[in-house]
Amino acid sequence: MNMKSDDERLRELFEIKEKPNFNKTIQKAKIFSIIRTTIVSLMVFIIASFVVFSLNATILNEISNKEQNNLEAWYNIAMPNAFLGCVQVDDRIMVGELDYTRYRYLGNKPIIDGSYKDGYSYMYLINGIYGDLENYLFDRSGKSEKDLNEAQAYNKAGKKVMKFYDPSVNYENYTNDLKKLDEIEGNKLMEISLSFDKAYDFEEVKNMIPSNITLNWYWVDTFTENSEDSLNKFIFDEYDVHGIKALDGEGKSLENPEKDFINVITRCKNNKDYSSEYQKLFDILSNGKSEINKEDLKIIGVVVSGDRNSLKALKDKNYIKAATIGAVADKY
Numbered sequence: 001m002n003m004k005s006d007d008e009r010l011r012e013l014f015e016i017k018e019k020p021n022f023n024k025t026i027q028k029a030k031i032f033s034i035i036r037t038t039i040v041s042l043m044v045f046i047i048a049s050f051v052v053f054s055l056n057a058t059i060l061n062e063i064s065n066k067e068q069n070n071l072e073a074w075y076n077i078a079m080p081n082a083f084l085g086c087v088q089v090d091d092r093i094m095v096g097e098l099d100y101t102r103y104r105y106l107g108n109k110p111i112i113d114g115s116y117k118d119g120y121s122y123m124y125l126i127n128g129i130y131g132d133l134e135n136y137l138f139d140r141s142g143k144s145e146k147d148l149n150e151a152q153a154y155n156k157a158g159k160k161v162m163k164f165y166d167p168s169v170n171y172e173n174y175t176n177d178l179k180k181l182d183e184i185e186g187n188k189l190m191e192i193s194l195s196f197d198k199a200y201d202f203e204e205v206k207n208m209i210p211s212n213i214t215l216n217w218y219w220v221d222t223f224t225e226n227s228e229d230s231l232n233k234f235i236f237d238e239y240d241v242h243g244i245k246a247l248d249g250e251g252k253s254l255e256n257p258e259k260d261f262i263n264v265i266t267r268c269k270n271n272k273d274y275s276s277e278y279q280k281l282f283d284i285l286s287n288g289k290s291e292i293n294k295e296d297l298k299i300i301g302v303v304v305s306g307d308r309n310s311l312k313a314l315k316d317k318n319y320i321k322a323a324t325i326g327a328v329a330d331k332y
Contacts, residue, residue, distance in 0.1 A: 060091040063120050066273050067098055071118065073274065076245065076264045077281070080162065080238045080303045081105060081191055081216040081326070082113055083249050095121040104327050105251045106189035106305045107214050111329045114157035135239050136161070146172075149235050162193035162326040164219060164236040167300050171233055174322040178315050181308050187331050191216065191305040193238070194314070195322040199298035202258060209304060210313045215253075218244040219301035220261070222284050238326070242281060244297070262292045307331065 068087055075084045085101035098120070102113040116135075137158060140151040150173065153161040165171055177192060184190065199221050200208070209215045220243045244261040248254055265285070268278040285292045303326075304311070314320060 056093060057091060059122050060094075060096045060120075061089075063122060064089045064091065064096050064098060067118060067120050070274055071098070071100070073264050073268050073278075076260055077278075078239075078242050080193065080219070080241065080243060081245075081305070082238075083110075083245075085112075094123045095119065104191065105214070105216060105247055106191055106327060106329055107307070107331075108251050109189055109329065109331070110251060111327060112157065113159060113327070114155060116156070149233075153237055159327045160325060162191070162238045162303065163195075163322070163324040164193055164238070164241050164301055165195035165322040166223060166234075166236065167196055167198050167321060168223070169233055171235065175324050176320075176322060177325040178311070178320070178323045180325070181312055181315075184308050184325075184328065186308050188328050189305065189307055189331050190311070190328040191303055191326040192311060192314075193219075193301060193303050193322075193324045193326065194320050195219075195301040196299070196319050197321045198319075199300050200319070202294060202297050202299055205299045205302060208317075208319060209302065210310070212310045213304050213306045213313065215246045215302060216305055217246060217303040218257070218297075218299050219303075220244060220285070221298040221300045222281055224284060241301075258294050258297055261297075262294075265292065 068089075071084055071087075075082065081104050083103050083105075085103050087098055087100040090097045090099060096119070098118040099115065100118070101115050103110050104113050105111075135155055137154040137156050140148055140153055155161055163175060165174060174195075202218070205218060206215070219241055222242045244257045246254060246257050254260070265278050265281050268274045269282045271278075282292065285296050287296060289296075304314070314323070
């Protein structure tokens with residue numbers, strides 16, 4: 001019988017008892033390492049996500065503020081009788097959206113002019129995907145360019161888009177909706193664009209409009225003598241023209257409305273975040289000077305509003321070349 005020595009017995013004892021403990025320790029170490037790696041990775045992911053989302057929110061917030069400022073500036077020099085209403089900002093990942101309402105004044109009554117969207121992004125390739133920049137309810141059609149030019153357009157709220165006729169152009173046909181006033185119910189309010197026979201000084205126009213009619217907006221002549229649009233006898237609609245709001249956002253008459261118009265153009269022409277449109281307007285209106293003066297503003301039309309009876313006072317005024325009805329709503 002083979003007898004084991006004490007050393008052999010001792011070695012077997014340690015091999016049996018120590019080996020499992022050593023493997024268990026290694027297993028525990030591996031599990032701990034995996035848990036630690038997972039926790040560290042999760043913490044890195046959370047921190048990185050927080051940084052990315054914070055940076056995304058900061059950038060989009062800055063862009064949305066610029067977009068809103070740009071909209072407000074544009075509504076101050078264009079958009080006849082249209083005001084920027086409440087704005088809702090919706091920022092997502094890399095893209096955002098401004099949802100806003102538009103409204104108008106018919107006399108002293110504000111009416112909703114539709115809901116609109118303007119998209120923005122700091123990624124060029126996806127910029128504008130969520131935007132909604134079109135103003136029209138549907139695309140106009142016609143058998144010829146003349147038919148298309150004279151076709152009636154509607155905005156997204158179903159309002160007729162007003163037309164404007166450049167007094168330096170001899171058009172084949174002129175619209176005169178003042179002749180249609182008797183067809184409209186007496187309990188209605190409406191806006192009408194008036195295109196003048198020539199350019200008038202700012203102060204002259206104030207005295208040309210009867211006091212019982214609301215003067216909403218002045219159309220400023222921003223065309224050059226070699227205007228391609230004029231040569232083509234282009235009839236402008238309310239999204240093509242620039243001018244001065246005579247009312248503030250609460251429907252109150254402004255004392256010196258031309259100042260806001262001049263200030264916006266002067267301020268925005270040097271702002272890289274805005275369109276070169278402001279620089280172009282400044283160059284035309286300043287006539288080569290370093291500033292735009294009130295005397296530089298030549299008025300070639302207006303937008304007015306009121307009821308049927310008050311607007312009848314405009315009939316047969318020799319300074320009115322064309323007139324088109326826009327929004328119509330109940331008085332009460």
